Amino acid sequence: MRHILAVLVENNPGVLTRVAGLFSRRGYNIDSLTVGRTENPQISRMTIVVEGDDLVLEQVTKQLHKLIDVIKINDITSEEYVDRELVLIKVGADPSVRGEIMQIVDIFRARIVDIGRRTLIIECTGDEGKINAVIESLKPFGIKELVRTGKVAMLRGHKFTSINESREDD
């Protein structure tokens, strides 16, 4: 099963190496890992999508906790959450097919962010299902280049992943 972990870490150099190294060293499978600053400049937040059964997840979480730079871990998979990913897709777009592509862009509420002579860059944000669908729809036109950010996720409503809200993982 796939799990989404929201992980708060100290914004120290090397923290990404420590986390990524732990996953490869112990043979855990990462689907995606994103990292960025939070509202507090000293703290970064990672969203890690990891594949494994409950036992593996328990070990992943415990081993992550052993890293001194890791402040807090939330497995949000079983909770209500919002997740998003952003993709940029460069498609082959001769003038003859541009109209068709623009329709697809409209349907997915994506955007065209660059127009070249033979290509378009399309930006799309959404959950995994939507991103996969938009990619599938654009494939027939010839995808020249594609980049995805990996997933970011957040708990809905009054639940938080923050250092102040320590009740969450008690």
Next chain:
Amino acid sequence: MKMTAAQALINCLKEQDVDVVFGIPGGNILPLYDAMCKSSEIRHILVRHEQGAVHAADGYARVTGKVGVCLATSGPGATNLVTGIANAYMDSIPLVVITGQVPTTMVGTDAFQEVDITGITIPITKHNYLVKEPNKIPLAVKRAFHIASTGRSGPVLLDLPRNVLQTEITYIQPTDLRLLGYKPTLKGHKSQIAMACDLIMKAKRPVIYAGGGVIASNGSDILTQLAEKISAPVACTLMGLGGFPGGHSLSLGMLGLHGTRYANKAIMECDVLIALGVRFDDRVAVDFSSFAPKAKIIHVDIDPAEIGKNVKVNVPIVGDVKMVMEAMLERLEDKKEEEWLARIEEWKAEYPLKYGPSAQLKPQYIIETIREITDGEAIMVTDVGQHQMWAAQYYRPKTPRTFISPGGLGAMGYGLPAAVGAQVGAPGRDVILVTGDGSFQMCMQEFGTAVEQELPVKVVIFNNGSLGMVRQLQEFYCERRYMAVNFNRNPDFVKFAGVYDALGLRVTAPEQLPGALEQALKTKGPVIIDCVINPEENVYPMVLAGRPLDQSIDG
């Protein structure tokens, strides 16, 4: 107060109650040595190889319970530490390892003697820091000692660029460590402890399985009280030896691959297994799926990640082993399962540790003789191999911190430098190194350190002219196809001692041994006793690969 960061670091070490460090200087750590030169309060022990420095700091830490400290320069000095750091990490030994680094302006340029030691040691340290800002040195040192010595202890490395050490700073002792993500759980969960106690009170066949965590938490006395209160026999891991008195009537000795048959039988038959400060290592459990099949397992450990890692447990308790045992003692009532204890006694009588009487110098006899002559009061340090297992089986250490052995990594070469560190930490005591001719030759340069520092370590070499433990493996698993296990040209170890003007003795027959040991113990300086033993000797009992624990074989 204004001073260089290097001087501040020395102040911080004093603040942490450090009185001795082990190391070798070099270019990039020069400023630190210069600062040390101006302060006479810290004793520096110059070793011969950085591996010796880190193993010595480790031996010192194990014997004293304090944090061991070692120093090395950047590049090759730092990489020479790697084995010793890994060895300490696997055995949860608190160390602060300090390395010099090229100046910050050069970091990342493949400068002379630059190596990314923080990168290299991420998987083998509890934490590490490359300190780039001089005024952060006091905070980094304080954090390093705190992290190394609390929770599940372990090595922490500080990498210090030369220019950082040279910079003048205002020295202020930090008060707040600001470690947001680090708060080890010490007190066990109340209801879990209650559950464990209920299980114990209902148990008909309880057994305690005790490991290094008992010693690390200074919980040995409490363990004895606990075992006596519930009359539970105690099996120790290699790391746990000495955590429970070896001669106690409830002692089962060591369990596992080369454990006593009665310890292993007790594990396989018990109905409640009380696992204290252990990690169900594969050399203990041998086969995870068949380990303690009839038992409900209570597992107490300070590291949550160890609980449920290898073996499923029924009552997990995260906490300091000593504190949890104290809490248990408050709830438990006296109990004694006579039938079970009688069965244990039968097993002890039926399957004792044994070796044939012989005119030959038997390795087991050497260990027993050491115990008799020192009254078991000596600190025994071992290397890795057959001699280590014989020592673990036959020494029966009485008290914690008197059996010092590299368990988790099993790094040959550990013994001699660790014995040096142990002797530094326990100056008045007899320190006896039990080593093999293979292991000894991996770090024998440190004999020079022992001689120079007048550390009266007694080195007993179990000289079988081979890598005995590997020879044994080839006998069992490679149909006696012996490959690369014999030393055809060993040095004369008696002469080797002589080169340093130290005493060397050779023992080839059992009747020579007591006299040689007595002479060695009376000698002020270090001594080597070269004990020539039969290369065909094997370690028994032994559980063959894939077999359950109670089916070990004897010779």
